[in-house]
Amino acid sequence: MTTSNTTTGDADPAVREELARLRDSIDNIDAAVVHMLAERFKCTQQVGRLKAEHRLPPADPGREARQITRLRALAENAKLDPAFAEKFLGFIIAEVIRHHERIADGATPSANRGTTSSPGE
Numbered sequence: 370m371t372t373s374n375t376t377t378g379d380a381d382p383a384v385r386e387e388l389a390r391l392r393d394s395i396d397n398i399d400a401a402v403v404h405m406l407a408e409r410f411k412c413t414q415q416v417g418r419l420k421a422e423h424r425l426p427p428a429d430p431g432r433e434a435r436q437i438t439r440l441r442a443l444a445e446n447a448k449l450d451p452a453f454a455e456k457f458l459g460f461i462i463a464e465v466i467r468h469h470e471r472i473a474d475g476a477t478p479s480a481n482r483g484t485t486s487s488p489g490e
C-alpha cells in the first residue's frame with residue numbers, strides 16, 4: 370500500500386475491483402442499518418405515545434440495563450467490541466428519550482419531520 374494515493378484511481382485494477390466489491394457490500398449494510406433504525410424509531414415513537422398517554426416516564430433505566438447486558442453478550446458472541454455496542458445503543462436510546470420527552474410535552478418529535486441536525490433530528 371502506498372500513502373501518496375489520495376483516491377484509488379491509480380491503484381492496481383485488481384485492487385480497485387476488490388475495493389469496489391467490498392464497498393458494494395458496505396453500501397448494502399449501511400442501507401440495511403438505516404432501514405432497521407427507521408423501523409426501530411417507528412416502534413419507539415409508539416412507545417413514546419403510549420407512555421405519554423399513561424403518564425409514564427420517558428426513560429426506563431431498568432429496561433436499559435437489561436438491554437445493555439443482552440447487547441454486550443450478543444456483541445461478544447459476534448466478535449464485536451462490547452464497549453462499542455454499548456456506546457452505540459446508548460446513543461440511540463438517548464435520542465429516543467429526547468423524542469419521548471417531546472411527545473410528553475405535546476410536541477411532534479423531529480424524527481417524524483425528517484430533518485438531520487443530529488440522529489433523528
Ligand SMILES: C=C(O[C@@H]1C=C(C(=O)O)C=C[C@H]1O)C(=O)O
Pocket residue numbers: 413416427428429430432433436461462465466469
Ligand atoms: C423505548 C423505550 O423507552 C426508552 C428507550 C429505550 C430504547 O430505545 O430501547 C429503552 C428504554 C427507555 O429508556 C421503552 O421504555 O421501551
